[in-house]
Amino acid sequence: MDRRLFLAGLASIAVPSAVAAAEVVRLRDLYNKDLSFSDLATTMEGELITVSGFMAPPLKAESRFFVLTTRPMAVCPFCESEAEWPNDILAVYTKRLLKVVPFNVPLLARGKLELGAVKDEETGFVSRVRIVDATYERG
Amino acid sequence: MHQFARTATAVAAATLALASTAALAQDIVQKDSAWYTDAQARIQEMMARQPNTNKAKNVILFIADGNGVGTNYATRLFEGQKMGKLGEEHVLSYESFPNLALVKTYNINAQTPDSAPTGGAMNTGVKQVFNTINLNENAIHEDCASENGNKLTTFSEMVSEAGKAVGIVSTARITHATPAAVYAKTANRNWEGEAPDGCVDIATQLIDAMKAGTVDLAMGGGARYFAPEDAGTMDGGKGSRPDGRDLIKEAQDAGFQYAYDTGSAERLNLDGTTPILALFEGSHMKYEHDRSDEDEPSLADMTKMAIEQLSKNEDGYYLEVEAGRIDHASHDGNLYRTVTDGVAFAEAVALADELTDDGDTLIIVTADHEHAIAFNGYCGRGSPITGLCYDVAKGQVKHSDEPLTGSDGKPYTVAGFLNGAGAVLTEQADGAYFGTRPVVTEEGATDPDYLQQALIPMSSETHSGEDVAVYAKGPWAHLFDGTIEQNYIFHVMNYAVSAE
Numbered sequence: 001m002d003r004r005l006f007l008a009g010l011a012s013i014a015v016p017s018a019v020a021a022a023e024v025v026r027l028r029d030l031y032n033k034d035l036s037f038s039d040l041a042t043t044m045e046g047e048l049i050t051v052s053g054f055m056a057p058p059l060k061a062e063s064r065f066f067v068l069t070t071r072p073m074a075v076c077p078f079c080e081s082e083a084e085w086p087n088d089i090l091a092v093y094t095k096r097l098l099k100v101v102p103f104n105v106p107l108l109a110r111g112k113l114e115l116g117a118v119k120d121e122e123t124g125f126v127s128r129v130r131i132v133d134a135t136y137e138r139g
Numbered sequence: 140m141h142q143f144a145r146t147a148t149a150v151a152a153a154t155l156a157l158a159s160t161a162a163l164a165q166d167i168v169q170k171d172s173a174w175y176t177d178a179q180a181r182i183q184e185m186m187a188r189q190p191n192t193n194k195a196k197n198v199i200l201f202i203a204d205g206n207g208v209g210t211n212y213a214t215r216l217f218e219g220q221k222m223g224k225l226g227e228e229h230v231l232s233y234e235s236f237p238n239l240a241l242v243k244t245y246n247i248n249a250q251t252p253d254s255a256p257t258g259g260a261m262n263t264g265v266k267q268v269f270n271t272i273n274l275n276e277n278a279i280h281e282d283c284a285s286e287n288g289n290k291l292t293t294f295s296e297m298v299s300e301a302g303k304a305v306g307i308v309s310t311a312r313i314t315h316a317t318p319a320a321v322y323a324k325t326a327n328r329n330w331e332g333e334a335p336d337g338c339v340d341i342a343t344q345l346i347d348a349m350k351a352g353t354v355d356l357a358m359g360g361g362a363r364y365f366a367p368e369d370a371g372t373m374d375g376g377k378g379s380r381p382d383g384r385d386l387i388k389e390a391q392d393a394g395f396q397y398a399y400d401t402g403s404a405e406r407l408n409l410d411g412t413t414p415i416l417a418l419f420e421g422s423h424m425k426y427e428h429d430r431s432d433e434d435e436p437s438l439a440d441m442t443k444m445a446i447e448q449l450s451k452n453e454d455g456y457y458l459e460v461e462a463g464r465i466d467h468a469s470h471d472g473n474l475y476r477t478v479t480d481g482v483a484f485a486e487a488v489a490l491a492d493e494l495t496d497d498g499d500t501l502i503i504v505t506a507d508h509e510h511a512i513a514f515n516g517y518c519g520r521g522s523p524i525t526g527l528c529y530d531v532a533k534g535q536v537k538h539s540d541e542p543l544t545g546s547d548g549k550p551y552t553v554a555g556f557l558n559g560a561g562a563v564l565t566e567q568a569d570g571a572y573f574g575t576r577p578v579v580t581e582e583g584a585t586d587p588d589y590l591q592q593a594l595i596p597m598s599s600e601t602h603s604g605e606d607v608a609v610y611a612k613g614p615w616a617h618l619f620d621g622t623i624e625q626n627y628i629f630h631v632m633n634y635a636v637s638a639e
C-alpha cells in the first residue's frame with residue numbers, strides 16, 4: 001500500500017506542470033463511434049484543450065504540423081502495402097518548428113480546438129479535427 | 140455447460156464404480172472433489188467417442204490470424220473474465236471440439252512465418268515461400284517471372300470442379316494474404332491492387348475467380364483495390380487502382396450482387412443463385428471494439444450470411460473464414476483489441492457450429508502463426524489478462540489485491556510482448572535507445588488503448604514461429620492428432636470431401 005501511494009505521488013510530480021493544470025482530453029473522447037464529433041468536441045470548439053496521444057512520424061521535416069494518434073503508429077511491413085492512417089487522429093499545428101518525438105512516447109499537446117475538414121497546403125493532408133497554435137511535451 | 144458437466148458426472152461416477160472396483164480397493168479421499176469427478180466424466184466422454192467417417196459435404200476452415208497457443212490463452216481468459224468467471228477455467232467455443240493437434244507453421248525458407256505461405260499451405264497441401272501465395276518452392280519473392288510454371292492447384296479449384304460452392308469471409312481486406320490464399324497465386328502478397336507487367340494483381344484474380352466460378356462469395360474489406368485511383372467507393376472510401384479498372388462495376392455487370400455496409404448486406408438475396416461480393420471498408424474492416432452494427436457486420440454476421448447462401452448449393456461448400464485483425468492488434472502491441480477480436484472469432488465459430496450438422500460438415504479452427512507474446516508469473520487466479528499480475532492469495536481462490544512487482548519495484552502486467560511499439564527502450568534525443576519501465580496501473584493497463592510493455596523496440600511487433608493449435612469436429616476430424624505440419628490441414632479437408 002505504501003509503495004503504491006509513493007508511486008502515485010511520483011507520477012503526479014513527474015507530469016509537466018503547465019499542462020497538468022488543465023484537464024487532459026483523450027483523443028478518442030473527441031469522436032463518437034461512427035466518427036462524428038462528440039458532444040465534448042463540439043462544446044470545446046474554439047477553446048484551449050490538452051490532448052494525450054502519440055506523435056506519428058512526421059510527413060515532412062522542418063514543419064509545424066504533425067498528426068497525434070491514439071496509439072503509437074505501428075507499421076507492419078507484411079500487413080500493409082502503404083501507410084494507413086487510423087480514423088481517430090488529431091492534426092496538431094505547432095507554435096514553433098517541430099522537434100520530433102519518437103512515435104511511441106506519450107505526449108500531451110495543448111492548443112485551440114478547430115473542427116471541420118481542412119487540407120494542409122504543404123502535405124496535402126486532410127484533417128477533420130485540429131489544435132492550432134499548439135505546444136506539446138512528453139506526458 | 141457446467142450444468143451438463145454435473146449431470147454427466149453423476150452418470151460417470153456410477154459407471155466407474157462398477158468398472159473399476161478392483162483397482163480402487165483403497166479409499167480415495169478426494170474422489171468427491173469436482174476436479175476429480177469432472178475428470179472422470181471426461182474419461183467416459185472419451186470412451187464413448189466414435190470416429191465420424193461420413194463424407195464431408197461441407198468444409199469450413201476458420202483461421203484466426205496470429206492466434207497461436209499463447210494468444211488463444213489470452214482470449215480464453217479474457218472471454219471468461221468478461222463473463223464474470225476467474226477466467227482460467229473458461230472454455231472457448233471451439234476448445235470443446237473433440238479433436239486437436241499442434242501445428243508447425245514455418246515456411247519453406249522462413250522459421251518465422253507470414254500469413255501468405257501459411258494460408259497457402261492450408262489451401263494447397265504443400266509448404267510455400269515467405270511472402271508468396273500458392274506458388275511452389277521455385278518461386279522467388281517479388282519476382283513476377285518466377286510465377287511462370289510454378290503455380291499450384293488450390294482446394295477451391297478442386298472442390299468447385301466437384302460442384303461445391305466456395306466462399307471467403309475476412310475482417311481484413313479480401314485481397315490480404317489469408318483470404319487471397321483461397322483464390323490467388325502470386326509472387327508478392329502486396330500486389331493487392333497492382334502488379335508488374337506479366338503478373339495479375341490479387342483483386343483482379345478474385346474477380347476472375349468469381350467469373351470462372353471457383354469463388355461464389357467474398358465478404359470483407361479492401362474496396363480500394365477494386366476501384367480506380369481517386370474514384371469514390373460506396374463504403375465512403377477512395378479507389379487506388381492505377382490501371383483505372385472498376386472491378387466492382389465489372390462484378391455487377393457480370394450479374395454479381397454487391398454490398399458495402401450493413402444495410403446493403405441485409406438486402407442481399409441469399410437464395411444461392413447469385414454470387415456475392417461485399418466490401419465493407421476501403422481497407423481492413425474495423426476492430427470489433429471500434430465497430431458499430433449500423434456501419435458494418437460482425438464476423439459472426441458475415442459467417443451466417445455466407446452459410447445461408449452457400450448451403451443452398453446441393454453439392455455442399457467450402458468456406459474459409461478469417462479473423463484477420465487479431466494479428467493487426469498484436470502488431471500494434473495492443474492486447475485489448477487482440478482479445479476482443481479473438482472473442483468475436485469464437486462467437487463466429489459457435490454460430491457456424493450451430494447452423495451446421497456434425498454429420499456432414501467438417502469444421503476446422505486454427506491459426507496461421509503465433510506472435511511474440513509472452514506471459515509473466517506468478518499471478519493468482521483471476522488476474523485480469525490485460526491487466527496487472529496479482530499475488531496468489533493464501534486461503535484461496537481469487538488472487539490477493541497486491542500487485543506483484545519486479546526488482547525495480549514496479550508492478551507488471553500478466554502479458555507482454557518481446558518486441559514492438561510498447562518497448563520500454565525509447566529513442567532519446569541523441570538517437571540512442573534507453574529507458575526504464577514506465578509505472579503501470581490497473582486502470583492504465585486495462586484501458587482499451589494500452590500497449591503491453593515490450594523489450595526490443597520495433598515499429599511493429601513481430602510474428603513468432605511457435606506452434607498454433609488446430610481444433611476440429613465433423614467428418615474425419617479425428618485425422619487431426621499429434622504434432623502436424625500445417626500443409627497437412629489441406630489433406631484432411633481433401634480426404635473428408637473425397638471419402639467413400
Ligand SMILES: [Zn+2]
Pocket residue numbers: 076078079205254466467470602
Ligand atoms: Zn501479421
